[in-house]
Amino acid sequence: MSPEAHAGASVALFLAHAVTLEEEAAERYDELADTMAVHHNEVAALFRRMAGYSRLHRDEALGRAAAEGDALPALRPWEFAWPSPESPESAALEYTHYLMDAHQALTLALAAERQAQAFYQQVADTTADSRVRALAGEFAEEEAEHARLLEDWLARHPPTPAQPKDDLDPPVAVD
Amino acid sequence: MNTAVVIRPKDYKSATKPVWCPGCGDFGVLNALTKTLAGLALAPAQVAVVSGIGCSSRLPAYTSVYGFHGVHGRALPVATGLAVARPDLTVIATGGDGDGFSIGGNHFLHACRRNVNLTYLVMDNAVYGMTKGQASPTSAADWAGSKLTPDGTGIAAFRPLEIALSAGAGFIARGFSGDPNALAGLLAEAIEYPGFAFLQVLSPCITYRPEQMEYKALVAAGFEPLADRNAAFRRLLTDDGFTTGLLYRAPVAAGGSALATAATPDDTASLAGIAREFTAARLHAANEHES
Structure with missing residues (x-):
């Protein structure tokens, strides 16, 4: 939610955003996994794993909504108030490449998790509703935990030394 | 806020x-399209996506709605025929800048003139990607990224919004694939417009135009919807090519119908009857020619 939009948001409106954030994150990771699988890139498995984590988080948000007892509002895609063009945990499509390695994939995922953490933290810091504040703070901490996990994985997958990729079909050498 | 939406965006994606x-x-465009269809709660069986040839023209295969992957540059004639024959359907023509503005350029002009009720969504990356990176109608005159045109084409780029406005399109907008939620909103407006709606989408090709990765920093919402054609022309004089939003929406005639939307055809006509009419018309034309 944008700063002016979330100050008065209800728990149901906040959870509608949280569920969609996690759902769209999972769908983006699945999309990336599919594209990498098409190009026989092994980082597909990593993206698939990230999609699974996002779905777990989405289910948790849905569980909270059920516990609150409020029906979530059904927002149209353009009615969500995100601080960015896409929902915050959607990994940036434009920074993918069919030859990307594990370090690059993890870096992409880390940026997405940090954006989600920042979003939840911003809601927690600015909301006027104590229940939204508690939920958003909790979700922010979970995203921070995901980010720490990714940082550990990154340490185990250092950048690949600069070298020409074994590209059998270079795109710019055909004309 | 709509509380009746039950179909999710991913329900409009196929297993392909x-x-x-x-x-x-184009991934962002596909996502925007499925979000739009979900947002409008359109039944998949009531939607048809028609395309030509090119990377972006593969889009119909990735949806669960009806689709037709046709001939190069010919998405609009097929879509026009479909929209006229089945006005109950939501018809969306899609394709790229080469397919739509070069190979199919003539169809684009006349689709704008005819104002049949359909949406034309062009994914513009200013390059022929499927054939490995040649200059397209919307490439800048000095783009030298292809070995075929090492000094650029030297030809001024096609200006889709100006051409659409000149040719009579009633709904003209520009979106960005990197902002699929805003694009979905524009696309919803285009679909709901009762006439020909043209939507240019800046859709980067990171393989042959890697510099387009910077679009996110260049694109900005800025068009304010205009209903006055003269004002829209003046606005385009200062267009930088990266401004998004709804540029022009022609007033809709009283009663909600489009200015020149084709009349609903007689769906009781038989094929034999149509053949008789066609034969009679040919005979009439032949008689006039002889006289």
Whole structure:
């Protein structure tokens, strides 16, 4: 939610955003996994794993909504108030490449998790509703935990030394 | 806020996985389209997506709605025929800048003139990607990224919004694949417009135009919807090519119908009857020619 939009948001409106954030994150990771699988890139498995984590988080948000007892509002895609063009945990499509390695994939995922953490933290810091504040703070901490996990994985997958990729079909050498 | 939406965006995606390059802007367009259809709660069986040839023209295969992957540059004639024959359907023509503005350029002009009720969504990356990176109608005159045109084409780029406005399109907008939620909103407006709606979408090709990865920093919402054609022309004089939003929406005639939307055809006509009419018309034309 944008700063002016979330100050008065209800728990149901906040959870509608949280569920969609996690759902769209999972769908983006699945999309990336599919594209990498098409190009026989092994980082597909990593993206698939990230999609699974996002779905777990989405289910948790849905569980909270059920516990609150409020029906979530059904927002149209353009009615969500995100601080960015896409929902915050959607990994940036434009920074993918069919030859990307594990370090690059993890870096992409880390940026997405940090954006989600920042979003939840911003809601927690600015909301006027104590229940939204508690939920958003909790979700922010979970995203921070995901980010720490990714940082550990990154340490185990250092950048690949600069070298020409074994590209059998270079795109710019055909004309 | 709509509380009746029950179909999710992913329900409009097929099981066929896109073969687009990872990072292709067309993924964002596909996501925007499925979000739009979900947002409007359109039944998949009531929607048809028609395309030509090119990377972006593969889009119908990745949806669960009716689709037709046709001939190069010919998405609009097929879509026009479909929209006239089945005005109950939501008809969306899609394709790229080469397919739509070069190979199909003539159809584009006349689709704008005819104002049949359909939406034309052009994914513009200013390059022929499927054939490996040649200059397209919307490439800048000095773009030298292809070995075929090492000094650029020297030809001024096609200006889709100006051409559409000149040719009489009633709904003209520009979106960005990197902002699929805003694009979905524009697309919803285009679909709901009762006439020909043209939507240019800046959709980066990261393989042959890697510099387009910077679009996110260049694109900005800025068009304010205009209903006055003269004002829209004046606005385009200062267009930088990266401004998004709804530029022009022609007033709709009283009663909600489009200015020149084709009349609903007689769906009781038989094929034999149509053949008789066609024969009679040919005979009439032949008689006039002889006289």
